[in-house]
Amino acid sequence: MTGHRVTRSDRQSTAGLAVSAVLLVVLFLLPWWDSDGSLRVPLVAILYYLALAQMWNLLAGFAGLVSIGQQMFVGIGVYTLLSFAEDFGVDPYLSVLLAGLVAAVLSLPVAAFAFRLRGGYFAIGTWVIAEVFRLIALESDFLGGANVRTLTRESLGGYSLDTRNTVTYLMALGLAAGATAIVVLVLRSRLGLALRSIRDNQEGARGLGVSVGRAKLAVWVISAFWTGMTGAVILLHNPSTRAESAFSVLRWTALVVFIAIIGGVGSTTGPIIGVAIYWFVREFLEDAEEWRFIILGLIAAAMAIMAPRGIYGLLQKRWSVQFFPVRRKLVGPGVTGPAPGGPAQPVAGTGHPSA
């Protein structure tokens, strides 16, 4: 034995996990000290945007699947919850899980069409398919997407308003934390290595025996499942909807893409930074939705040109920070590890900074 080994943790990432754990406990206990909901209610939107951004980032940043059709899975989640809870009398909280499952199942035929396209054409192709779902919801008598539909008190069962608010908040927290955990776990797995090899060189990866199609399909279905559940929780938070808003490309894809780019595409920490900036911009421009889109859109477009790895990428270039233990490093005698403040030494398969 030479004493060399590959590690994914170091002091920084251990500290990162500890900070995340403390933050998570504080957020989990929030309903018990924020009794009037003044912090909790606005936080729900931030949390579900984090979940959506992590799932878009998993596709675009790690699998090279730049989807502009995420609104289809949000809308599917919204209308699945509406149908199950309103029309079939299923418990609304159980319906959240069903919403994810329906989105995951429908993502398979979507992939059969969209995966025939690559790059920018894949992006527009997913947008077209999202439009198909929007038009179906709009024109269907059963879904009634042309009119405003509301999740009524009857279908929300015997739960009190306070309980409902707390459960919605905790579900949003679970979705955000879960989405981050999913990305970290996927990156640490064989699937994560396969994805990064595909992203860096698809033909090369195929040559080394990576089953490209299967790896992409796996993250596609995972992302659809989680985005569908997030859509259902969005309806629980804001119980009136129609097809235009449930399948809105501006709200459920454009804003999500901006959050991910500004924070940093291709990193798990990036979307967290991005969503914090979104919160900041929203507080300042509360009543000016157009200006929010203009400002975030301009920043995102400028970032895509000048700093494609976002704010997190800039921080990493400067200080080599790594918040989550996902990067593989070789340690042992004779290997100089990253000195504090010095550049990191990526090993094969980790061509891009992706902590």
Added chain:
Amino acid sequence: MEWLNAIVQGIMLGGLFALFATGLSLAFGVMRFVNLAHGDLAILGAFVAVSVISATGLNPFVSLVIVVPVMLAAGYALQLGAFNFTISPDPLPSILVTFGLGIVIQNVLLETYSADSRGLDVGSIEIESIRVTDAIAIGWIPLITLVVAVAVLGALQLVLSRTSLGRAFRAVSDDPPTARLMGINDRNLYAVAMGIAFATVAVAGVFLGIRQSFGPLDGPAQLLYAFEAVVIGGLGSVWGTLVGGLLLGVAHTVGGQFEVTYGYGSGPLVGHLVFLVVLATRPSGLLGRRAE
């Protein structure tokens, strides 16, 4: 007869779709660049025409003399100043920049012109038509649109196949490094291509505004139709783009014949479904040379 009329009107509408698709197809053909703001740029062109007309009182057709050079210059400048920095094997930056640009254009238009629908008024020709039979009449505006689309595509085909500019386009499309060695300034050539793409999409936007009312958020739908026309026709084929546009137009008008629940018209839905069927059965398009 009703169906025959729907097909004839669809072919006319297809001319507009082909006009929208031309610039998208050119930018992809020359530099593998997919511009997600394409539809929003068409709507921007139509709004520029609104401003030009209200300032000068020109006829919308004549306003093209100002609108087209303005958009051509904008395309040239934007490619040199921004898009060129995103050209790489990784498509992510170019998608993100153009997607962001599109959303910014929509919201700037909303702030500047409000959400009201507009139209470009060309006078009595708007309602005049050629009566072919009792049931079929071809409007002058749709007919002019189709003729302009064929003319634009024909001119593009001539430029690509017969001129030194076209040769340079084909050279950078096939092999940029070698083209550079031969003394071609590829960055400048990309800017010229984007200028032409912006000019054609501005023409499409103005014709859209003459044909129907439009609003600041109508761009994405036009992007999707243009994209569908390109893919149905086949990537890299100029005449394929025309065929794709015509087929999509027919799908829209024939689909619009179906009764729908709330009277929204199922034309766009049928159009999307026809696109998906072509994608599944002939991924390289009807006239495409190769799968992409």
